[in-house]
Amino acid sequence: MQSESETSVRLRFAPSPTGYPHLGNIRTALFNWLFARHHGGKFILRIEDTDVARKVEGAVEVILDSLRWLGLKWDEGPYFQSQRLPIYREIAQRLIEEDHAYLCYCSPERLETMRREQAKRKQPPKYDRHCRDLTQHEKTQLEATGIAPVIRFKTPLEGKTTFYDLIHGPVTFKHDVLDDFILLKSDGYPTYHLANIVDDHLMFISHVLRGDEWLSSTPRHVLLYQALNWQAPQFAHLPMILGPDRAKLSKRHGAITITEYQRQGYLPDAMINFLTLLGWSLDDRTELLSQEELIKHFSLERVGKTAAIFNRDKLEWMNGVYLRKLSPGEFVRQAMPFLDRDLPESVERPLNSTYVNQVLSLIQERAKTLAEVSQLASFFFLEELKYDTGLLSSGKLAAEPAARTITIASQKLEEVTTWDATTLEDILRPLATELNLSAGALFGLLRVAVTGRTAAPPLFQTMAVLGKKKCLKRFDAALQLLSTYLS
């Protein structure tokens, strides 16, 4: 790390691999990234894997994949705290030597009963500082028992700590509401509080942007920086993203991980645009911003303080906007994997790319997500359509005229040699008048016969893409259906 690091803008995203990242985690990463990019600074990735017990296998890869998918490139790292253990132990040791920390031999059981007592007496749960002032004799005795101690911070008994939060302004905590929190666990791993501040210092982090849930731990961190005689970074606590029940986002809300959004066919740019607007705004009207614009305009001054419930409808809308903005070629490129994944197995692979191009040109402005594409386009690919006869005729009475209409249309189309949308329209539109039907009634009927559904892309274009052979075959199938229905 160069010496200029000490003065430059350096942000970090420091997730712990205890689960897969969700919207809240990623929004934090995004704001850090935006802030770093806006200031021409560095964005660093650090994995805080100090909780051996809760570590989730494969989580690190998912975190990296999520960031890569969104295009949040990091400039350094990933660093792993589990590979830096000696550093934390050394710092913890130093704190003991300088009388800012002490060894604690209290058993989890003792702590547990202590907390239960406190709860019973409606007292705040706080470590009672039992080991803070052990005599040398007591220390020696406890050491002899072989109990693995933890290292606790000697929180000042009196006074208060005030820090300036870039979003909240000055925030003050009295020391007596803090307790002697643990720095180093008995397994030799540091806790978040220790590892986090040690690394932020060693990695020259200039700004700490994290969720509001960390606000009340910040005085501990400030105290640690002071004890170590280090300069603290600037803090900015971002408003949280809440679940529909207004509670902190968690697995309970369907655990929608960021990779799940990818799977459901959301575009990274749409996600980024949407997520940035959760807590930040440019002005009173701008909703759609490119990454470049976001980077250009992002500032902490325009970050709000109120927690937000994320609104899936709006995300869908925005994704639709981004989908429509794609060039036809790019849309195909994006949608192809989804078609491959979701179209029924019966559809022959590989898909014909010329055909797919034609089909998707009719689908693009109708899809809100890429995952919807297969559903919207399936009838283009299936050999046989399955649908309710009721769609062709509302009741037996209408079945016969319906069959007659389809037969006539089918005969007319049989003769067509130039199978394109204009020709088809030129033939079928007059037919409606001829049969004394409204255009809507005729086209609606044919649409069901050709697509198996009542809502589909425009009929003539659809038929043009499907091709003559398939269309006529589907008319026959519809007639079959109607005849079985009549008999």
Add this chain to the structure above:
RNA sequence: GCCCCCAUCGUCUAGAGGCCUAGGACAUCAGCCUUUCAAGCUGAAGACCAGGGGUUCGAAUCCCCUUGGGGGCACCA
């Protein structure tokens, strides 16, 4: 229980004392366009700015209290 944070339409938000009879977006509803759907366009409805006190000539904007919501108080992060 204690501490901290927050408080504008259902949701995301604009608003940093007079521009606010509170603006935009999503969703909703209606109309237009139209062969259905989608898109687009137009319009409607939707917030007595949580409530109550102040300060001020004047408050959504400043202060206080209340209420509500959230977060934290682990050998989790």
